[in-house]
Amino acid sequence: MTDVHLRNLFKTYPGAKTPATKDVSLDIADGEFVVLLGPSGCGKTTLLRMLAGLEMPDSGQIVVGGRDVTYLPPKDRNLSMVFQSYAVFPHRKVRDNIAFGLTMRRTDRRETERKVAWAAELLQLEPYLDRYPAQLSGGQRQRVAVARAIVVDADVLLMDEPLSNLDSLLRLSFRADLKKLVESIGTTTVYVTHDQSEALSLGDRVAVLRNGEIAQLAPPLDVYSRPANRFVGGFLGSPPMNFLATTLDAGEGAEATADLGTQTVRAPAALRPHHGRPVLLGIRPEAVRVSTTREGDAVRGQVKVFEPMGSAVLVTVDVDGQLIKAQAPNTFRAASDDTVWLTFPASELRWYDAETELALETGPALETA
Numbered sequence: 380m381t382d383v384h385l386r387n388l389f390k391t392y393p394g395a396k397t398p399a400t401k402d403v404s405l406d407i408a409d410g411e412f413v414v415l416l417g418p419s420g421c422g423k424t425t426l427l428r429m430l431a432g433l434e435m436p437d438s439g440q441i442v443v444g445g446r447d448v449t450y451l452p453p454k455d456r457n458l459s460m461v462f463q464s465y466a467v468f469p470h471r472k473v474r475d476n477i478a479f480g481l482t483m484r485r486t487d488r489r490e491t492e493r494k495v496a497w498a499a500e501l502l503q504l505e506p507y508l509d510r511y512p513a514q515l516s517g518g519q520r521q522r523v524a525v526a527r528a529i530v531v532d533a534d535v536l537l538m539d540e541p542l543s544n545l546d547s548l549l550r551l552s553f554r555a556d557l558k559k560l561v562e563s564i565g566t567t568t569v570y571v572t573h574d575q576s577e578a579l580s581l582g583d584r585v586a587v588l589r590n591g592e593i594a595q596l597a598p599p600l601d602v603y604s605r606p607a608n609r610f611v612g613g614f615l616g617s618p619p620m621n622f623l624a625t626t627l628d629a630g631e632g633a634e635a636t637a638d639l640g641t642q643t644v645r646a647p648a649a650l651r652p653h654h655g656r657p658v659l660l661g662i663r664p665e666a667v668r669v670s671t672t673r674e675g676d677a678v679r680g681q682v683k684v685f686e687p688m689g690s691a692v693l694v695t696v697d698v699d700g701q702l703i704k705a706q707a708p709n710t711f712r713a714a715s716d717d718t719v720w721l722t723f724p725a726s727e728l729r730w731y732d733a734e735t736e737l738a739l740e741t742g743p744a745l746e747t748a
């Protein structure tokens with residue numbers, strides 16, 4: 380059982396004004412794949428390096444498989460790591476690169492050969508075992524690095540942006556292979572990336588980091604469709620979530636409502652105590668309905684930009700000075716300055732306090748750190 384627990388980790392690099400990680404706690408279950416996602420400088424790599432033993436926290440605790448490893452050197456942690464730069468040995472053949480960790484551990488020859496053959500098959504490296512890294516493509520070299528990491532039966536697999544040196548097509552195919560591979564070996568995995576599609580596709584759960592803190596920790600579909608705060612909604616999604624400023628009204632009877640121009644939307648009943656407060660209504664561009672004809676209480680706006688995206692079109696609409704992005708099927712047509720009508724389905728709206736920018740609704744899907 381290799382569960383991982385990060386408890387209240389603080390780390391400030393010498394001379395830095397702000398901490399790289401601030402009170403980060405994260406419980407990772409045995410066999411779970413957790414992705415650390417966030418913008419540059421948010422502390423992802425620092426967290427991973429503390430887990431690997433390459434950096435020491437100023438305070439806090441790291442427990443792996445029930446063992447406190449906080450101050451143990453990397454070699455005493457039984458973790459393996461894959462880096463962004465392939466970090467393979469240029470003067471060793473592929474088979475010797477893969478076997479490296481086993482050789483260091485003085486594993487017997489037959490067992491080493493068996494493991495190398497197993498990893499080479501999983502990573503489709505069998506034809507290249509007798510080549511040197513210089514005779515491989517970037518994708519193949521990264522496969523060697525992954526093979527080397529999995530043969531040693533590490534308790535935890537750590538990966539730091541392993542796909543980011545690959546071109547976009549290769550990244551997509553390797554991503555799918557990596558997902559299958561990690562599922563099949565079942566090793567607890569912590570994976571760092573700033574690429575949201577990679578995070579959503581790979582993770583059992585995604586920890587979105589901001590300024591050294593976890594802004595939300597939840598399964599991928601939940602971080603996407605129920606962001607715990609404005610930062611997460613604005614970081615995930617391409618384009619990101621729209622946020623419409625309005626005020627929560629008491630409504631009639633037990634209801635709370637908010638006005639979006641001509642459309643009045645009903646708020647969840649639980650929000651009624653917040654009436655009178657300024658709120659932000661979050662809605663994903665693909666959830667906004669856009670039409671060139673007026674429908675019901677749709678809100679009128681003017682097209683600012685019309686962008687064909689291939690499988691869909693993106694329409695930027697000015698509604699009383701607020702710019703709203705709507706993603707429509709690629710059969711939709713409009714041009715700059717056209718009048719269009721927008722509808723915001725109530726079930727797709729997420730409610731945020733305008734001041735704290737935190738979600739007003741709570742529930743299991745809104746699990747935060």
Ligand code: ATP
Pocket residue numbers: 392393395398399417418419420421422423424425426573
């Ligand atoms: P990126 O995606 O750009 O790699 P990250 O989220 O992995 O970023 P970290 O590398 O963990 O971020 O860095 C977090 C903060 O700590 C940043 O402000 C960075 O400048 C700082 N930092 C990182 N390493 C060092 C170091 N060795 N010395 C001083 N400051 C550092």
